[in-house]
Amino acid sequence: MSERSGTSPLLKTMLVLGFVFLYAPILSLIVYSFNESKLVTVWAGFSLKWYGELFRDEGIMKAAWVSIRIAFFTATASVVLATIASMVMTRMRSFRGKTLFGGLITAPLVMPEVITGLSILLLFVSIGMDRGMTTIWIAHVTFCMAFVTVVVSSRLSELDKSIEEAAMDLGANRVKVFFLITLPIIMPALVSGWLLAFTLSIDDLVVASFVSGPSSTTLPMKVFSSVRLGLSPKINALATLMILAVSIAGLVAWWLMAREEKRRQLDMQMALQQG
Amino acid sequence: MSKLLRRWMPGPRWLVIAPPYLWMLLFFAIPFAIALKISFSHSLIAMPPYSDLVGWTGKDLTVTLNISNYLFLLTDSLYYSAYLSSLKIAVISTFLCLLIGYPMAYAIARMPVSTRNVALMLVILPSWTSFLIRIYAWVGILKNNGLLNNFLMWLGVIDQPLQILHTNVAVYIGIVYAYLPFMVLPLYTNLVKLDGRLLEAAYDLGARPWKVFLKITLPLSRSGIIAGSMLVMIPVVGEFVIPALLGGPDTLMIGKVLWDEFFNNRDWPVASAVATVMLILLLAPIMIFHHYESKELESKLT
Numbered sequence: 001m002s003e004r005s006g007t008s009p010l011l012k013t014m015l016v017l018g019f020v021f022l023y024a025p026i027l028s029l030i031v032y033s034f035n036e037s038k039l040v041t042v043w044a045g046f047s048l049k050w051y052g053e054l055f056r057d058e059g060i061m062k063a064a065w066v067s068i069r070i071a072f073f074t075a076t077a078s079v080v081l082a083t084i085a086s087m088v089m090t091r092m093r094s095f096r097g098k099t100l101f102g103g104l105i106t107a108p109l110v111m112p113e114v115i116t117g118l119s120i121l122l123l124f125v126s127i128g129m130d131r132g133m134t135t136i137w138i139a140h141v142t143f144c145m146a147f148v149t150v151v152v153s154s155r156l157s158e159l160d161k162s163i164e165e166a167a168m169d170l171g172a173n174r175v176k177v178f179f180l181i182t183l184p185i186i187m188p189a190l191v192s193g194w195l196l197a198f199t200l201s202i203d204d205l206v207v208a209s210f211v212s213g214p215s216s217t218t219l220p221m222k223v224f225s226s227v228r229l230g231l232s233p234k235i236n237a238l239a240t241l242m243i244l245a246v247s248i249a250g251l252v253a254w255w256l257m258a259r260e261e262k263r264r265q266l267d268m269q270m271a272l273q274q275g
Numbered sequence: 276m277s278k279l280l281r282r283w284m285p286g287p288r289w290l291v292i293a294p295p296y297l298w299m300l301l302f303f304a305i306p307f308a309i310a311l312k313i314s315f316s317h318s319l320i321a322m323p324p325y326s327d328l329v330g331w332t333g334k335d336l337t338v339t340l341n342i343s344n345y346l347f348l349l350t351d352s353l354y355y356s357a358y359l360s361s362l363k364i365a366v367i368s369t370f371l372c373l374l375i376g377y378p379m380a381y382a383i384a385r386m387p388v389s390t391r392n393v394a395l396m397l398v399i400l401p402s403w404t405s406f407l408i409r410i411y412a413w414v415g416i417l418k419n420n421g422l423l424n425n426f427l428m429w430l431g432v433i434d435q436p437l438q439i440l441h442t443n444v445a446v447y448i449g450i451v452y453a454y455l456p457f458m459v460l461p462l463y464t465n466l467v468k469l470d471g472r473l474l475e476a477a478y479d480l481g482a483r484p485w486k487v488f489l490k491i492t493l494p495l496s497r498s499g500i501i502a503g504s505m506l507v508m509i510p511v512v513g514e515f516v517i518p519a520l521l522g523g524p525d526t527l528m529i530g531k532v533l534w535d536e537f538f539n540n541r542d543w544p545v546a547s548a549v550a551t552v553m554l555i556l557l558l559a560p561i562m563i564f565h566h567y568e569s570k571e572l573e574s575k576l577t
Contacts, residue, residue, distance in 0.1 A: 092291075104300065116532045126309055144298070223408065242405055
């Protein structure tokens with residue numbers, strides 16, 4: 001690559017400023033979670049007391065447990081459905097209704113949450129389904145599946161089809177090829193898709209507010225109602241813990257992808273040397 | 276006979292297609308039809324709080340379509356101005372995201388491969404942490420005795436705190452902050468594929484950097500710009516959390532109007548009508564987005 005196509009100082013400055021803009025608010029949340037004072041923006045010395053208060057808050061703890069369970073089952077179901085949907089999108093010849101299928105898969109990516117939330121609630125009400133954790137789970141799977149499908153199908157479309165074809169030529173049937181060849185190769189994409197669906201689900205306020213029942217208050221609903229009343233250092237402590245968890249998950253996902261990339265490059269070198 | 280049967284019976288591949296297809300039909304497509312239906316009903320104080328469209332009196336089957344909800348949306352200027360102001364806020368913040376996101380995406384795409392992935396990760400990582408909590412962080416920064424005002428007063432730029440929180444300025448900051456990664460990612464995917472040789476050729480022929488950008492880079496990144504803009508603009512039109520936490524009494528956004536209509540006024544038919552009209556307004560942008568998404572996927576497949 002020539003010198004001119006590199007990054008100019010102006011571009012670099014803009015990139016750094018962009019990162020400052022993205023990370024400054026998060027840093028401020030973390031710093032003030034260790035603040036002694038109840039006034040969130042006045043520094044009065046280091047303290048861990050808000051973490052103690054957070055863990056003693058039964059309402060928040062209960063809501064967190066509800067959210068974690070929903071997110072776990074949402075992520076799992078979304079990955080299964082999204083993998084099937086991605087295979088359909090990338091591997092199958094056209095079938096009647098494929099256009100509609102494609103539309104149904106991409107529309108939730110951009111659909112405003114208030115519309116999704118309201119309409120799926122109206123479905124539950126008209127079929128007389130009681131609102132609770134199950135209805136939140138169904139609603140979450142519906143929009144998370146779309147995001148996971150993007151991740152998985154972009155991996156599937158990059159995948160070298162000749163490996164699958166070779167296995168089929170050697171007599172393996174489609175199901176066997178999928179489980180023995182395709183699935184292991186796209187595994188890193190499934191892991192990052194699972195993590196993505198988990199974070200989307202655990203983060204959702206709007207859709208969950210529409211379809212939740214009296215005993216299924218989720219963590220974002222709890223946070224939203226307390227944030228509406230004003231700033232609270234307890235929420236900062238909660239935010240810090242969530243950021244920590246997400247950073248770890250993000251690092252794991254990144255490490256998996258980097259390892260996969262390295263292995264792919266090694267394989268390519270080997271193939272070149274042998275060929 | 277068996278040939279005929281095979282043609283009409285769903286084949287084994289429908290066993291594969293059916294689970295995700297039926298799920299999306301049942302929980303994504305049909306709910307819109309139900310919302311459309313309920314937008315034509317009367318509001319009732321009952322559970323469910325709306326009337327039935329289809330009546331059966333023993334011998335008469337009646338279908339009543341009540342368009343008063345839509346007439347209400349037309350006559351009450353609140354809705355009309357909320358739609359307009361949501362669209363305005365969405366368009367302006369999409370443009371701001373593009374203005375900030377394009378240089379970022381370009382800079383990342385021109386980086387060496389090793390640092391590129393780290394930079395990309397740094398763009399994505401914030402959007403993995405709670406959206407709600409990131410918006411909440413801005414409350415602490417923007418309020419009257421918040422970090423930004425304290426910092427500016429310490430610098431001596433201002434001697435009275437600026438009222439930023441609970442204004443539209445705060446809403447714009449929040450939206451650009453929350454949606455910036457959705458702009459950077461599609462732009463990056465597009466710009467990273469840009470053939471460097473085209474730029475080199477232009478430079479070798481003596482073009483100025485700005486001219487190269489306007490004549491080559493910008494036109495070639497059109498599909499990335501459209502995908503990113505749609506990914507930001509469409510959800511922002513219906514945004515609720517940001518106007519609810521950062522906006523003030525002057526902030527009028529249709530997502531918040533729908534929320535209040537549903538949760539505070541408990542008028543489900545009017546809320547459904549608001550949603551239906553919003554969906555109709557967004558139909559064209561959603562179709563453009565779908566078109567570019569599927570083109571993107573096809574270009575990868577071929």
